[in-house]
Amino acid sequence: MSKELSVAVVGATGAVGREMLKTLHDRKFPAASMRVFASARSAGSEVPFGDENLTVEELKEDVFAGIDIAVFSAGGAASLKFSPCAAHAGCVVVDNSAAWRMDGRCPLVVPEVNPQHLEKHQGIIANPNCSTIQMVVALKPVHDAAKIKRIVVSTYQAVSGTGQKGIEELERQVRDLFNGRDPENKVYPHRIAFNVLPHIDVFLENDYTKEEMKMVNETVKIFADPSVKVTATCARVPVFYGHSESVNVQTEKKITAKEARLLLSRAPGVFVYDNPRENMYPLPAAHAGEDPVFVGRIREDESVENGLNMWIVADNVRKGAALNAVQIAEELLRRDLVRVPDRNAFTP
Ligand code: A2P
Numbered sequence: 001m002s003k004e005l006s007v008a009v010v011g012a013t014g015a016v017g018r019e020m021l022k023t024l025h026d027r028k029f030p031a032a033s034m035r036v037f038a039s040a041r042s043a044g045s046e047v048p049f050g051d052e053n054l055t056v057e058e059l060k061e062d063v064f065a066g067i068d069i070a071v072f073s074a075g076g077a078a079s080l081k082f083s084p085c086a087a088h089a090g091c092v093v094v095d096n097s098a099a100w101r102m103d104g105r106c107p108l109v110v111p112e113v114n115p116q117h118l119e120k121h122q123g124i125i126a127n128p129n130c131s132t133i134q135m136v137v138a139l140k141p142v143h144d145a146a147k148i149k150r151i152v153v154s155t156y157q158a159v160s161g162t163g164q165k166g167i168e169e170l171e172r173q174v175r176d177l178f179n180g181r182d183p184e185n186k187v188y189p190h191r192i193a194f195n196v197l198p199h200i201d202v203f204l205e206n207d208y209t210k211e212e213m214k215m216v217n218e219t220v221k222i223f224a225d226p227s228v229k230v231t232a233t234c235a236r237v238p239v240f241y242g243h244s245e246s247v248n249v250q251t252e253k254k255i256t257a258k259e260a261r262l263l264l265s266r267a268p269g270v271f272v273y274d275n276p277r278e279n280m281y282p283l284p285a286a287h288a289g290e291d292p293v294f295v296g297r298i299r300e301d302e303s304v305e306n307g308l309n310m311w312i313v314a315d316n317v318r319k320g321a322a323l324n325a326v327q328i329a330e331e332l333l334r335r336d337l338v339r340v341p342d343r344n345a346f347t348p
Contacts, residue, residue, distance in 0.1 A: 004032035005338060007329075008067045008091070010059060010082065011074030012036035012047050015164045016096055019322035020071050025050040027326060030333070037063065038074070061348060064089035068338050071325045072096060084346035087123030092338055094125050094325045098210075101126040101218060105345060108221050111327040112269040113140045117224075118328070118337055122345035125328055128222060129214040130320025131155050131234065131243055136222050137293040137319070138312045139249065141267040142260060143223060146251035146306070150229045153215060156237045156244040157200060158284060161316050162187060170238055192238050200234040209234060242284025243316040251306045257299050260308055264295050269319070274298050282313035290315060291323055 011017040043058040064086040073096040083093045100106040107117035159166035173183035173193035201210035215232040265272045271292035282294035293314040301307025
């Protein structure tokens, strides 16, 4: 990676935006300059970038001239409005929101799984949903070896997935409860402290939540394989960082637990942590702040033919968001794809 780029982080004051800056710095992304944007509310405030502090600028339509690549984590509405402005100005966008994920013009990429999809990008690349990312990293080697027919997934998702406000809600409610005060629900419809909410994002016509349908639709798009059937139940749990998933797959070919363990131990981005006799299995509290997707509790499903169960944990703010976005930027650079082929592909 020889080229030095002009880089921007949009949504830099948020939980994921801050992690993006840290990841870009820690991985020595070749940035000749780094600019940081958020809403007018935060303009003039500072965010850390290595030992430096960067001054936050207000995001506006015309800020992208001269910027080569921008990683966005400012929510769907801001992304819908500003990503086309960036692409139109010749700035490649890697966007963490759900706004562009199912748009046919936008590749949806997990670098360990489908980096080749970047080749046809038109200026906006989507970073998948956090729960989808960690699941497909772990399931890709199984799919390649034994062809997955069906996935049944249940998630246990951390409050940081809701951003800074989710983290603050859990903190505040725990403090209120310990101090004998009635906790207020500002972010979630019910108390999250010492509770489990089977409800992430909004409910849809089919009674699934949007988060659950993201897992269904994004998995098919990333695998580029509509024959893979997915059903998901997503729950929010009182954990600050790290999503956990119970995943059951049925494959066309038989794959034993031992074979799966071996396969996964060689897979990029995966760390197998699976020794139940020693109480060793992935835990969100143990792996927060780490890069890999951790897989344990690998065992054959004895109730069906060719079934496999596993427990998958990853830091949702890192691999589930910031790290994956930065890895996409690195892959774009490696493939010499940090350019917008047609500035009119998206109209601001
Ligand atoms: P701000 O801090 O100024 O509100 P989180 O997901 O942790 O809540 O963070 C969301 C990030 O997206 C924050 O940096 C927030 O900035 C930014 N953001 C939200 N809406 C906009 C917008 N319309 N324009 C620019 N930045 C936005």
